[in-house]
Structures are given as C-alpha cells and as structure tokens.
Amino acid sequence: MPQQVRGVIAPGKDEPVRVETIVVPDPGPGEAVVKVQACGVCHTDLHYKQGGINDDFPFLLGHEAAGVVESVGAGVTDVAPGDFVILNWRAVCGQCRSCLRGRPQYCFNTHNAKQRMTLLDGTELSPALGIGAFAEKTLVAAGQCTKVDPSVSPAVAGLLGCGVMAGIGAALNTGNVGRGDSVAVIGCGGVGDAAIVGARLAGAAKIVAVDIDDRKLATAKTMGATHTVNSRTEDAVEAVRALTGGFGADVVIEAVGRPETYKQAFYARDLAGTVVLVGVPTPDMKLELPLIDVFGRGGALKSSWYGDCLPSRDFPMLIDLHQQGRIDLAAFVTETIALDEVEKAFARMHEGDVLRSVVAF
Ligand code: APR
Ligand code: ZN
Ligand code: ZN
Numbered sequence: 001m002p003q004q005v006r007g008v009i010a011p012g013k014d015e016p017v018r019v020e021t022i023v024v025p026d027p028g029p030g031e032a033v034v035k036v037q038a039c040g041v042c043h044t045d046l047h048y049k050q051g052g053i054n055d056d057f058p059f060l061l062g063h064e065a066a067g068v069v070e071s072v073g074a075g076v077t078d079v080a081p082g083d084f085v086i087l088n089w090r091a092v093c094g095q096c097r098s099c100l101r102g103r104p105q106y107c108f109n110t111h112n113a114k115q116r117m118t119l120l121d122g123t124e125l126s127p128a129l130g131i132g133a134f135a136e137k138t139l140v141a142a143g144q145c146t147k148v149d150p151s152v153s154p155a156v157a158g159l160l161g162c163g164v165m166a167g168i169g170a171a172l173n174t175g176n177v178g179r180g181d182s183v184a185v186i187g188c189g190g191v192g193d194a195a196i197v198g199a200r201l202a203g204a205a206k207i208v209a210v211d212i213d214d215r216k217l218a219t220a221k222t223m224g225a226t227h228t229v230n231s232r233t234e235d236a237v238e239a240v241r242a243l244t245g246g247f248g249a250d251v252v253i254e255a256v257g258r259p260e261t262y263k264q265a266f267y268a269r270d271l272a273g274t275v276v277l278v279g280v281p282t283p284d285m286k287l288e289l290p291l292i293d294v295f296g297r298g299g300a301l302k303s304s305w306y307g308d309c310l311p312s313r314d315f316p317m318l319i320d321l322h323q324q325g326r327i328d329l330a331a332f333v334t335e336t337i338a339l340d341e342v343e344k345a346f347a348r349m350h351e352g353d354v355l356r357s358v359v360a361f
Contacts (some may be wrong), residue, residue: 002026003033007117007135008342009125010059013051017061019340022125023118024137027073031113032142034085037154038336039133040064041345041357042162043280048128049346052282056126060117061342062134062359063089063127066157069145076142084150086157086319088311089129091143105173105308113139131161134342134359146311148319155336155358156322156329160315162306163356164332167194167255168318169307170278172202175251179203184240184249184268186210186231187256188220190332190355191278195253197327200224204251208243210236210264213352223331231264240268248273257281263289271297278304336360 007022027033039062048059069083079085092099093109112130117139119125125132132138148157159165167190171177175195183199185192188211199207200223208227209220217228229239241248247270254265257279265275266289294301307314322329334354337345345357 003137004120005136006339007132008061008339009119010049010057010061012057013055014049017049017343021120022060022135023120024135024139025115025117027071027076027139028113028115029074030076030142031073031115031139032076032079032145033070033137033139034067034087034145035070035137036065036067036133036135037361038066038158039359040158040162041342041349041359043349044162045128045342046346046349058119058123058125060125060127060132060135060138063087063129063131064158064162065131065133066154066161067133070137072142079142079145079147083145083147084157085145085147086311086315087131087133087140087144087161088146088315089131089144089162090306090311091141104310105305111141111143113141115139134339136361146315148316149323152319152323153330155333155360157319158358159329159332159356160318163190164194164329165309165314165318166278166304166307167191168198168201169309169314170253170255170276170304171195171198171251173308173314174278174302174304175253175274175276177202177204177251180205181250182206182208182244184208184210184252184265185220185225186236186252186254186261186265186268187279188216188225189255192253192255193220193223193332193355195255195278196220196223196225199251201321201327206244206249208240208249210240215353219355236264237267244270247271250274251276253278255279259285259287262287266293266301269297269299272299274300274302276302276304278307332356333358
C-alpha cells in the first residue's frame with residue numbers, strides 16, 4: 001500500500017521550502033523504502049531550491065541521510081527490512097566501462113529508484129540527488145543503501161552520505177595523503193574540516209588550514225589542523241610555503257570552489273604536489289593560469305567528486321573508526337532541527353557558524 005508521509009518540498013525557483021504530504025509507493029524490483037532517522041542540510045539542497053541544478057520542480061529535498069530499511073522489492077538481497085543504512089547518491093552499476101575497469105567511482109550508469117514519489121494530487125516529485133530524505137520515509141534504489149554498525153547515532157551516520165564523505169575522501173581517496181605529508185586545506189567549512197580529519201587519519205605531519213574567517217580557523221584546529229592561516233590578512237601561498245620549508249604542501253585541497261582559491265591551491269603546492277578540487281564551482285567560473293606554470297610543475301591536478309568514495313567500502317570503515325574514537329564525526333553536527341526548520345537552516349548556513357544542521361526524526 002502506498003504510504004502518506006511528511007516531506008520538505010521546494011515548489012519552484014527561489015520559493016521558500018515547505019512541508020507537504022507526499023505519497024511513497026511500495027518498493028518495486030530493486031527498490032527499498034527507508035524510514036529516515038536523520039538527514040543533514042547540504043548546500044546542494046539550497047542549490048536545488050534556487051533552481052541552480054535543474055528546473056525539475058517540485059523537488060523533494062534532502063540527500064545526506066541514514067535510517068532503517070522498512071521494506072524491499074523483488075530481487076533485493078543486499079539489504080533487508082530492519083537494516084540500519086546510510087544512503088548514497090551514486091549507486092554504481094558494476095557493468096559500464098568505468099566499473100569494468102575497476103574505477104566504479106566514475107560509473108556513468110548510477111541508478112536511483114525507478115518509481116516516483118508524488119504529491120497527493122499525483123504531481124511527480126524529483127528527489128534531490130535521487131534520494132529525497134527530508135521525509136519520514138523515502139523510496140530509493142536498494143543499491144543506494146549501505147549497511148553500517150547500528151550502534152552509531154543516525155545524525156552522525158547520515159553525514160557520510162554527502163559533505164563529510166566528500167571532504168574525508170578528498171584527502172584519503174583523491175589526494176592519497178600519506179604518512180608524514182604536508183597538507184593545506186583552503187576553505188574550512190564542513191567539507192574542508194572533513195578533509196582535515198581525513199588528512200590527520202592518513203598520518204599527515206603538517207595540516208595547514210586556510211580560511212578568511214577566524215571562527216572557521218578555530219574550529220579547524222579542533223579538527224586536527226596543526227597551523228592556521230587567515231588569507232584575508234596573510235598571503236595564503238607565501239604562508240603555506242613558509243610553513244613547509246619553502247616548498248609548498250604535498251597535497252593542497254581546495255574546498256571553496258572559486259578560481260582565486262584554486263589559484264592559491266595551485267601555487268601553494270610543492271612542485272611535485274597534488275591539488276585536489278573538492279569545492280564545486282559554478283558553470284560560469286573561469287580559471288586563468290600561465291600555461292608555463294602548469295608545464296613547469298609536475299604532480300597532479302585532480303578533482304574529487306563525492307570524495308571518490310565507494311560507499312560499500314568507505315561508509316562502514318569510517319563508522320567503525322568513529323565508534324573506536326579515532327575520528328570524531330559528531331563534531332560536525334552543530335544542531336539538530338525539526339523537519340519544518342529546513343528553511344531556517346538554509347539561512348543559518350550563510351551566517352557561518354554552522355557546520356551541519358541535521359534534521360532528526
Ligand atoms: N578563501 C578562503 N576561504 C574561503 C574563501 C576564500 N576566498 N571564501 C570562503 N571561504 C571559506 C568560508 O569562510 C567557509 O569556511 O570557505 C568555507 C566554505 O564553507 P561552507 O560554506 O560551510 O561550505 P562547505 O559545506 O564546506 O562546502 C564547500 O565544497 O562540496 C563543496 O558545494 C560545496 O562548494 C562547496 C564547498
Ligand atoms: Zn558503472
Ligand atoms: Zn550534499
């Protein structure tokens with residue numbers, strides 16, 4: 001029987017979001033219905049609301065979530081009702097060229113639920129990143145569910161569904177930070193701070209946090225930064241070089257998504273260093289660099305999408321590390337809020353004192 005639950009809808013471009021009754025169908029083949037327990041508020045939800053992703057309104061927002069599988073459709077064997085899962089927005093196909101070449105992070109056939117959730121009048125909803133988890137229950141592809149240790153708090157587990165995984169993965173998976181490396185992280189919001197956590201986990205000897213906001217730098221220190229640079233008052237490139245024996249960092253992670261900070265990352269790295277772009281630029285942004293400087297420096301320029309994560313590998317591992325006290329994911333949960341407070345959380349995002357607001361059910 002299709003169920004009626006409450007969910008947060010973005011009705012049209014730049015219109016305030018609101019809670020509506022939505023209809024969740026029974027899971028079809030390969031699908032699962034998940035009772036959502038927590039869902040973080042991410043910038044991408046705001047971009048959907050602003051019409052910055054596409055025009056397929058109305059959206060059912062929310063995509064950084066954990067919950068319990070309620071029911072599964074035909075052919076689902078990897079998860080079962082009662083399993084505690086983190087949702088992911090890249091369920092890989094296992095069959096495309098990228099998957100077959102052992103690079104499922106680049107799968108171009110990722111799948112979501114085939115059926116659609118609707119409003120009461122039958123209007124089809126577009127779930128944010130194929131998830132739509134600002135809702136008491138949501139319909140996803142079973143492959144979007146990854147089982148993890150159920151003793152972790154849902155608010156913490158859900159973080160790995162997007163931003164925190166993107167940051168940790170930028171350091172561990174994309175940047176390949178190694179023992180003793182020097183790392184600089186430019187932009188210390190939730191994603192940059194998670195990159196700091198990842199760098200520390202990897203055994204980086206120096207972790208330089210760069211931001212324009214002293215409050216962010218103070219938090220970055222608690223996350224594991226060994227040095228901080230306020231790039232409003234100091235030259236970021238000079239400061240990072242000075243802190244790394246004049247060389248630049250082995251790995252520089254850009255977690256803002258702007259040309260000027262990318263340029264800083266480019267020049268703040270060691271000649272053979274790696275730049276990882278995890279901040280998401282807008283389509284109109286252009287980067288201008290002297291080609292001779294690209295030529296004259298070795299190393300690698302990489303982008304990190306979803307932290308190059310493999311949910312089935314990375315989610316349980318990071319939850320285990322958190323449960324053992326070796327990383328502190330709870331530090332990213334600034335506040336838990338109710339379903340009808342998502343609009344307020346969007347406003348707070350801009351005030352700069354929130355790493356993550358998490359809707360708890
Ligand atoms: N130089 C250094 N830091 C900057 C600059 C700048 N010019 N401009 C902004 N920042 C800092 C902000 O002060 C803030 O601490 O970047 C940080 C951005 O943090 P958030 O707004 O909290 O964003 P976050 O969730 O961390 O995401 C960062 O990664 O995944 C992407 O879409 C996401 O592009 C976004 C980026
Ligand atoms: Zn694939
Ligand atoms: Zn997100």
